[in-house]
Structure formats: structure tokens, C-alpha cells
Amino acid sequence: MPVPAHIRFIINPTSGTRSRVNVAERIEQLLDKDKYKHEIVFTEYAGHAPKLAKEAADAGYDVVVAVGGDGTVNEVARGLLHSETALGILPKGSGNGLARHLKIPMSLDAAIKTLNTGHVATIDTGSINNHAFFTAAGIGFDAYISSVFAGNKKRGLQTYVELVMKEVMSYKHMPVKATINKKTFETDCYVMAFANAAQYGNNAYIAPLADIEDGLLDVCLVRKLDLVKALNLSYCMLTKQLASPDSAEYFKTTHVKVSTQSPIMYHADGEFLGEESEFEVQMNPLSLKVVVPAGVN
Numbered sequence: 001m002p003v004p005a006h007i008r009f010i011i012n013p014t015s016g017t018r019s020r021v022n023v024a025e026r027i028e029q030l031l032d033k034d035k036y037k038h039e040i041v042f043t044e045y046a047g048h049a050p051k052l053a054k055e056a057a058d059a060g061y062d063v064v065v066a067v068g069g070d071g072t073v074n075e076v077a078r079g080l081l082h083s084e085t086a087l088g089i090l091p092k093g094s095g096n097g098l099a100r101h102l103k104i105p106m107s108l109d110a111a112i113k114t115l116n117t118g119h120v121a122t123i124d125t126g127s128i129n130n131h132a133f134f135t136a137a138g139i140g141f142d143a144y145i146s147s148v149f150a151g152n153k154k155r156g157l158q159t160y161v162e163l164v165m166k167e168v169m170s171y172k173h174m175p176v177k178a179t180i181n182k183k184t185f186e187t188d189c190y191v192m193a194f195a196n197a198a199q200y201g202n203n204a205y206i207a208p209l210a211d212i213e214d215g216l217l218d219v220c221l222v223r224k225l226d227l228v229k230a231l232n233l234s235y236c237m238l239t240k241q242l243a244s245p246d247s248a249e250y251f252k253t254t255h256v257k258v259s260t261q262s263p264i265m266y267h268a269d270g271e272f273l274g275e276e277s278e279f280e281v282q283m284n285p286l287s288l289k290v291v292v293p294a295g296v297n
């Protein structure tokens with residue numbers, strides 16, 4: 001009989017708005033006990049998950065599963081970077097960008113079964129000012145939204161969409177100097193997104209051509225926004241198309257530098273990180289193992 005793999009589930013009890021399903025109970029019921037010897041731990045505070053994940057990676061666990069939204073996935077994955085331990089995801093947030101990109105089912109039961117039947121793939125990760133991200137990071141409007149969202153008591157997709165609609169036309173672009181693919185240029189910047197996965201979450205595709213195993217970042221630059229561009233961009237994001245060139249420009253690269261006169265907000269995987277005037281964004285090719293469904297590379 002093969003030896004069961006060690007798997008640790010890290011549950012963020014605060015994530016998600018909807019279900020009161022007892023995740024631990026479903027794991028007990030559905031996880032393949034021949035394949036896995038498992039344990040379940042709960043985060044006790046924001047920032048606890050990287051420690052719980054790293055501790056398991058150092059102890060040689062085969063898989064550590066993030067049970068939560070993109071914030072929890074980011075924290076767990078940070079603790080596993082460059083290790084042999086694979087990340088699993090049971091999506092419980094409102095966006096679930098990385099899980100969707102990897103075709104991990106949104107239903108809890110199906111996602112647990114994916115752990116039973118899936119396989120391990122290796123993906124790229126990115127970093128912005130040395131803070132790792134797995135789905136996308138960005139400066140400008142999307143970071144501003146993450147800052148407002150962070151201070152909002154109400155969570156979930158509806159709150160997010162209401163917030164974007166309220167703020168989208170009043171947010172002002174800023175002048176920045178950017179270096180991409182060794183070319184330095186000055187530009188207005190409403191938002192500059194650095195995508196590892198194709199979507200932010202909720203099937204909103206900021207970088208439809210992104211490939212998570214190609215060693216490249218997909219940069220999407222929106223210089224200025226007016227109503228027509230906002231409509232074009234929203235339509236294209238929701239239909240997985242590139243926006244028209246006067247709405248957004250796209251670049252594939254491994255490294256981006258940005259500097260600004262006045263500090264600008266930034267985020268990683270939707271978590272607001274503050275304001276800076278200098279940014280260095282990098283790819284770390286094939287630096288994270290993940291459990292993906294059978295049939296997904």
C-alpha cells in the first residue's frame with residue numbers, strides 16, 4: 001500500500017460571506033483517507049497563515065490547502081514559495097482569482113474531490129517591492145479600490161461592484177515613469193496591473209492572454225479613463241477579450257520598474273499594501289507547486 005501524503009488544511013474562519021457550511025466536517029467526509037493523512041488548523045489572526053504554511057513546508061508536508069479567499073491563498077502560498085510542498089485551494093472568497101484560473105471548482109465538495117483526483121503542476125509567481133503575488137498586483141485605481149474595500153465592513157461581489165461604480169469616474173490618473181522591456185517612457189497611469197493569472201477573480205479578465213507557466217508577467221496599462229473607455233474595458237474584461245488599444249495597452253515582460261513624483265497606492269492579490277513612489281515588479285518563474293484538477297496542465 002502506498003504511504004498516504006501529508007496534507008494540512010489552513011482555514012481562515014473569517015473569509016467568505018455566504019455559507020455557514022462546516023468545512024472541516026466536509027473535509028472529514030470527502031477527503032480520500034487512503035491518499036491523505038490530514039490535519040486541519042484555523043488561522044487566529046491576519047498574517048497567521050504564512051507561518052502555519054511555512055511550518056508545514058519545513059516539516060515536509062506534501063500539500064497545504066488554503067481555505068479562504070485570495071487573501072488567504074496569498075498568505076498560504078507565501079509560506080510555500082520555492083518549497084516542494086504543493087498549494088491546494090478550497091475557494092471560499094468572493095473573487096477566487098487563482099482558483100478560477102487553475103480551473104479549481106467553486107463548489108466546496110467538488111474542490112475537495114479535486115484534491116483526491118488532481119495532480120501537481122508548477123506555476124510562476126510575481127513580486128511587487130518584494131511582496132509576493134500569485135494572481136495579480138497593481139498600482140493606481142485597483143489598489144485604491146482595495147484600500148477602500150479593506151476598510152469596508154460589508155464584503156462580497158456586490159459591495160465590490162458598487163464601490164467600483166461609485167469611484168471609477170472620480171479617480172484621477174497620475175504621471176509615472178515606467179521601464180518595461182528595457183524601454184523607459186513617461187505616461188499617465190490610471191491603473192497599471194501586473195498579471196500572473198489571466199483574471200482578477202469573478203471571471204474579470206485583466207490579462208486574457210496570461211499564461212501562468214510562461215515565466216512572463218502580463219502588464220495592462222490604462223493611461224486615462226473616460227466613460228467610453230470604461231465601458232469598453234469592462235465589456236472586454238467580462239468577455240475575456242483584449243480592450244481596444246486606445247483603452248488599454250498590454251505588455252509581456254519579466255521585470256517592470258515604475259517611479260512617480262508623489263506616492264501611489266499598490267496592492268498584491270487585492271490586499272492593499274500602502275503607497276510608494278518606486279516600484280520593482282518581478283517574475284519568479286515556476287516557483288510554486290499547486291494541486292490542479294486532472295486534465296489541467
Ligand SMILES: Nc1ncnc2c1ncn2[C@@H]1O[C@H](COP(=O)(O)OP(=O)(O)OP(=O)(O)O)[C@@H](O)[C@H]1O
Nearest residue numbers: 015016043044045046047068069071072093094095
Ligand atoms: N483568524 C483571522 N482573523 C482575522 N483576519 C484573518 C484571520 N485569518 C485571516 N485573516 C485575514 O482575512 C483577510 C481576508 O481573507 P480572504 O481574502 O481570504 O477572505 P475574503 O476577504 O472573504 O475573500 P475575498 O477577498 O475573495 O472577498 C486576509 O487579509 C487575512 O489576513
